[in-house]
Amino acid sequence: MQWLNLLTSNFRKEYIEMKRYLPNTLALLLTFYIIFLGAFFGIVFIGDPSSFEANVQYSIISVVFWSLTMMTMNFIGFSVITEAMRGTLEQLYMSPMGVWKIMLTRIVGQFALQSVLMVILLFAAMLTSGQWLSLNPVTTIPIILVTMVSMVGVSFMIAGLAIIVKQIQAFLQIFQFVLMGLVFVPLSIAPFLVFAPFVKGVNMVRTVMMENLTLTQLPWTDYGILAANSAIYLVLGLIVFHRCEKIAMQKGLLGQY
Amino acid sequence: MDKIIEVQGINKTFLKRKTKETVTAVKDISFDVHRGEVLGLLGPNGAGKTSTIKMICGLLQPNSGAIYINGLDIRKKRLKALRHISAVLEGNRNLYWRLTVRENLEYFAGNRGLSRKEIAARVDQLIGQFRLKEKENELVNGLSRGMQQKLAIAVALLAETQAILLDEPTLGLDVEISYELREIIKTVAKEEQRTIIISSHDMPVVQELCDRTIIINKGTVVVDEKVENLLKLFETRAYSIKLCSELSPSQQKKLDVSFPLSTYKGSFRQPVVEVNLERSEDIYDLFDIFKAEGTVVESIDRTSIDFEQVFMEIVKGENNYAMA
Known part of the structure; x- marks a missing residue:
């Protein structure tokens, strides 16, 4: 029950702040839409006409997932930096619930809110390009949810590092291009990326949406790999976060910026 | 009385990143705070107050020693x-x-x-207690510093915890809000029997609110005593001596050398020497200075001393404050 109270409270805070910063949120959405337009017109003017449809569909899904991963994962890093600057980070550490739980509920809240925006972006992209993907929610939503677990893990790693290395902004700027690479490069070209977080999940969703597959039409090994990948990144993320917290408490870094 | 906070021999050192030099922030500090007690934690900047408070809150880990909150080891x-x-x-x-305001709470x-349900009831109660009803739907950004400080204290009172730590609760507040906050703190301590530690540079506030005070200097506890006892101790050694005639320059020089913290106010109407003696018997040395040139003493009065003077005397280490 306390978990639910915590989730409600943090989801509400994220929602209120998103509403108060609505122009920023809309500007960000517009930025991603413009990036999609860039990719779309690139395909129209210089792409291979024989694979036009597949390329456009690929770019729609990739832009949407890139924006979702970026906004969810970078969010937590910036969130920790902002809290430290404001002076509220130590106040969060006074909560008997534990900061990792607060952060987890914030990531979940942020993921839910960003997902709504990404659905808007998805439809805008499909409408612009005239390419309608098979959304297939019964298949895609479970895959996305499991994929999200690995995103949570990476988010915890970023949050932990942000606690002890306050000048992490530069890294976060670069990190968005790393995320872009992970989302856009197909597994068929770089199979080793299966070990990277969320790449397998994005690849599976892309396959489902482009080929209109159902849950049972994907190989079970894919689900196994996805679940293992997500579990490993979640555990790693929590270990890194707790280790960073410990270092911060030993060195007195929680209240410093 | 129940011990709510127990601090047992805590030590904390930091390593300076650039010079790799070890700095001792807190050195073997021990004290207890009881239920319903208001403790003032004082000290000059860099004395180790903030490190001590953060260790009590579990935000900073001591190198050694232990801290118990209501019997639970914070570590x-x-x-x-x-x-x-x-x-x-x-x-x-x-x-x-x-x-x-309401969203923060x-x-x-x-x-x-x-x-x-619990949130709604508690938030309504605090908004009423802190007289924030008119401001409850205003952004914190637009509030005055005093209102923001009130809200910060209301946030700390949300959970009805047994111990509350307040770092500079009245810093930069106007007279009215400072008074209002002091009244709330008194109520919380005395009526609700909650334990409060106040760290402040505002000595009149400490004098008014705190039952007991701990003064930290250079990472160690210099004084752990009830406020009233400290005031009494210093009061008994602070004198205002009215003289019938002016002190000569040589007498004034001797006074400066023997009693550096004394003040001499020469005046045609009534010359006065104000002095705070380290030991009661030092008054004989003072009288020797007067007697040397036949200066007649008209009256001797004990002077009242405020807590700020007590604090300064202790921190400067220019007084023998050891309690009998």
Whole structure:
């Protein structure tokens, strides 16, 4: 029950702040839409006409997932930096619930809110390009949810590092291009990326949406790999976060910026 | 009386990043704070107050020693111990400036795991107690510093913890809000029997609110005594001596050398020497200075001393404050 109270409270805070910063949120959405337009017109003017449809569909899904991963994962890093600057980070550490739980509920809240925006972006992209993907929610939503677990893990790693290395902004700027690479490069070209977080999940969703597959039409090994990948990144993320917290408490870094 | 906070021999050192030099912030500090007690934690800047407070809150780990909050070791059972303690560490910076007064209270209550029903009841109660009703839907960003400080303290009181730590609760506040906050703190300590530690440079506030004070200097406890006892001790050694005639320059020089903290106010109407003696018997040395040139003493009065003077005397280490 306390978990639910915590989730409600943090989801509400994220929602209120998103509403108060609505122009920023809309500007960000517009930025991603413009990036999609860039990719779309690139395909129209210089792409291979024989694979036009597949390329456009690929770019729609990739832009949407890139924006979702970026906004969810970078969010937590910036969130920790902002809290430290404001002076509220130590106040969060006074909560008997534990900061990792607060952060987890914030990531979940942020993921839910960003997902709504990404659905808007998805439809805008499909409408612009005239390419309608098979959304297939019964298949895609479970895959996305499991994929999200690995995103949570990476988010915890970023949050932990942000606690002890306050000048992490530069890294976060670069990190968005790393995320872009992970989302856009197909597994068929770089199979080793299966070990990277969320790449397998994005690849599976892309396959489902482009080929209109159902849950049972994907190989079970894919689900196994996805679940293992997500579990490993979640555990790693929590270990890194707790280790960073410990270092911060030993060195007195929680209240410093 | 129940011990709510027990600090046992804590030490904390930091390593300076650039010079790799080890700095001792806190050295073997021990004290207890009891239920319903208001303790003033004082000291000059860099004395080790903030490090001590952060260690009590579990935000900083001591190198050695132990801290218990209501019997729970903050190091080993941090989250359980945090159920019994709350704090205002950075005043108005502890708030979300883009949320309203009510939203801030609701958010922090939710973060302590309270249910919606509990949150609504507690937030309404605090808004009433802190007279924030008119401001409840205003963004914190637009509030005065005093209002923000009030809200920060209200946030600390949300969870009805047994111990509350307040770092500079009245810093930069106007007279009215400072008074209002002092009254609230008194009520919380005396009527609700909650334990409060106040760290402040505002000595009149400490004198008014605190039952007991701990003065930290250079990382160690210099004084741990009841405020009234400290005042009495210093009061008994502070004198105002009215003279029938002016002191000669040589007498004034001797006075400066033997009693450096004394003040001489020469005047045609009534010359006065104000002095705070380290030991009561030092008064004989003072009288020797007067007697040397036949200066007649008209009257001797004990002078009242405020807590700020006591604090300064102790921190400067220019007084023998050892309690009998």
